[in-house]
Amino acid sequence: MSSEHNNPRNPIRIGSRGSQLALWQANHILYALRDAGYHVELEIIRTTGDRMQQPGFVPPPNLDGKGIFIKEIEEALEEGRIDLAVHSLKDLPTKLASQFTLAAIPKRADARDVWVCEPYWALHTLPTGGRIGTTSPRRRAQILALRPDVTFVEVRGNIDTRLRKLEQGQCDALVLAAAGLDRLKRTESVHQRFSPCELCPAPGQGALALETRSESHVIDEARDAYIRSAIAFLEHPYTRFAIEAERTTLDALGGGCSLPIGAHCFHEEGKWKMVAQVVSPDGESMVQVETEATNNSDPINLGLCVADDLKSKGALDLLAAPAV
Numbered sequence: 001m002s003s004e005h006n007n008p009r010n011p012i013r014i015g016s017r018g019s020q021l022a023l024w025q026a027n028h029i030l031y032a033l034r035d036a037g038y039h040v041e042l043e044i045i046r047t048t049g050d051r052m053q054q055p056g057f058v059p060p061p062n063l064d065g066k067g068i069f070i071k072e073i074e075e076a077l078e079e080g081r082i083d084l085a086v087h088s089l090k091d092l093p094t095k096l097a098s099q100f101t102l103a104a105i106p107k108r109a110d111a112r113d114v115w116v117c118e119p120y121w122a123l124h125t126l127p128t129g130g131r132i133g134t135t136s137p138r139r140r141a142q143i144l145a146l147r148p149d150v151t152f153v154e155v156r157g158n159i160d161t162r163l164r165k166l167e168q169g170q171c172d173a174l175v176l177a178a179a180g181l182d183r184l185k186r187t188e189s190v191h192q193r194f195s196p197c198e199l200c201p202a203p204g205q206g207a208l209a210l211e212t213r214s215e216s217h218v219i220d221e222a223r224d225a226y227i228r229s230a231i232a233f234l235e236h237p238y239t240r241f242a243i244e245a246e247r248t249t250l251d252a253l254g255g256g257c258s259l260p261i262g263a264h265c266f267h268e269e270g271k272w273k274m275v276a277q278v279v280s281p282d283g284e285s286m287v288q289v290e291t292e293a294t295n296n297s298d299p300i301n302l303g304l305c306v307a308d309d310l311k312s313k314g315a316l317d318l319l320a321a322p323a324v
Helices: 020-035 048-052 071-079 137-146 159-167 178-184 221-234 237-252 299-312 315-319
Strands: 012-016 040-044 084-088 100-104 113-116 131-133 151-153 173-177 190-193 208-213 261-268 271-279 286-293
Touching: 012 020, 012 071, 020 040, 020 084, 020 159, 020 178, 020 208, 020 221, 071 084, 071 100, 071 208, 100 221, 113 178, 131 159, 137 261, 137 271, 159 173, 159 178, 173 178, 178 190, 208 221, 237 261, 237 271, 237 299, 261 299, 271 299, 271 315, 286 299, 286 315, 299 315
Parallel strands: 012 040, 012 084, 131 151, 131 173
Antiparallel strands: 084 208, 100 208, 113 173, 113 190, 261 271, 271 286
């Protein structure tokens, strides 16, 4: 290690949102780097997405929903106020700006969605007309495909806020990402983990993204190379493959985390497998693809093939349907 860069006066500076889950994720990377002998500091950055979750917040006109949880963090990275950004990967757009790169993708946690409810231990046991708390268009559409009788409640905020609203009776159940609850050890009311063929996860769900400045937009060439070298051991090639395949499918279908698109790629029994779903907003129509690929397959080609298969089955028509 270079003593010039790895010293207490020049630590690796990690930027993160301030939510409980974001801090867990950032500290997970911070402790891994410290265990490897690096000096690391954490800087909390408040994003537009965080402000939107506060009572009374009035969004600016023409607000672009893409990137609302990363914009200010990327600005700090570009300006050199931080060296490394830690994100939930599904918050990132499918194409990064040229000044940034995904320098490492650690091993993914459980990518599935989970059912959170104490009285009713599975979706099929919820009484007719039951109220499910979720703001995700994907989850709403996929749940309606399974249970067209349920209703939905807008439940926003961090995990603790959503669990508290459930306890207060504002809804009967929640559907959340398994990874966040697992990481925060809040799984006491999780009684069902949905198969990807039931509720197909969002592309990138359960994975972390370690974002740095790209080689074409370095501030200090030696410094930036040192940062990329320092985090290289956190890269998990199987997760990288899966994420690239999933995000390629999403991008080929129009991109954006607000679309009712699920894509999940995984390695099993010596081969790559991928499940992808597109569901109409009312849940009445669905196209689903399940495919396999060999170990030496290219993730981009796999993602494009899955997208083409979905399109051939009418996925674009479903995506063009008006929201319910």
